[in-house]
Amino acid sequence: TTVSNVTLTLGGVLSSYLINFNGRNLSDQYSLLNWKDGELSNNAHFEIERSTLMTDFKTIGSVSATAELQVESEYSFKDMYPENGTNFYRIKLISDDGSNHYSSVVKVNFNLKKTEIYPNPAHKQIFIRNNKNFTKGKNIKIELSDFEGKVLYRQNAATTGIDITKIDIPPAISNGMYLMIITNSKGEQQGEKIYITR
Numbered sequence: 001t002t003v004s005n006v007t008l009t010l011g012g013v014l015s016s017y018l019i020n021f022n023g024r025n026l027s028d029q030y031s032l033l034n035w036k037d038g039e040l041s042n043n044a045h046f047e048i049e050r051s052t053l054m055t056d057f058k059t060i061g062s063v064s065a066t067a068e069l070q071v072e073s074e075y076s077f078k079d080m081y082p083e084n085g086t087n088f089y090r091i092k093l094i095s096d097d098g099s100n101h102y103s104s105v106v107k108v109n110f111n112l113k114k115t116e117i118y119p120n121p122a123h124k125q126i127f128i129r130n131n132k133n134f135t136k137g138k139n140i141k142i143e144l145s146d147f148e149g150k151v152l153y154r155q156n157a158a159t160t161g162i163d164i165t166k167i168d169i170p171p172a173i174s175n176g177m178y179l180m181i182i183t184n185s186k187g188e189q190q191g192e193k194i195y196i197t198r
Helices: none
Strands: 008-010 019-026 030-036 043-051 058-064 074-079 085-095 100-102 105-110 116-118 125-129 140-145 151-157 164-168 176-183 189-196
Touching: 019 085, 019 105, 030 085, 030 105, 043 074, 058 074, 140 164, 151 164
Parallel strands: none
Antiparallel strands: 008 105, 019 030, 030 074, 043 058, 043 085, 085 100, 085 105, 116 125, 125 164, 140 151, 140 176, 176 189
């Protein structure tokens, strides 16, 4: 599993009870949030809030607190349904006495439309993993070209019910660096440099 840590802490810590709050993008699949409670003894629970604009935070989950006097406890939460683009997170501590305390804000970025193309370098075949956020179940156009813009291979491929599309590299294509372009039904494109070695 590839772990991509694109966390950025924004602003100052608003509560001394919530420390070391951080978030990570794990393989463009979910956000992993971690924090400590700063030795609280009267806390009730944490609410995890998310926003895409820094102005519309909404609760997406909660975690029960471990209340042990003078013991610093660690917590984690997985956001399995992050938004494409930038996700802002903060932790709201709701204490037994009804008071609220907020953590700092962390930012986690996602590219949920990214299509996986592998292997790279490629030898005889190239595989394209279907990303439903990009294809929406509609046909895609696949092109392999050199860096002068000459298209050496072109294929239209269906994506409905298909996880992997296999490309057999034509024998006439020699070793070297090429560019693979994938175009969806809306005309959106993704490109990746592919090195071919026989």
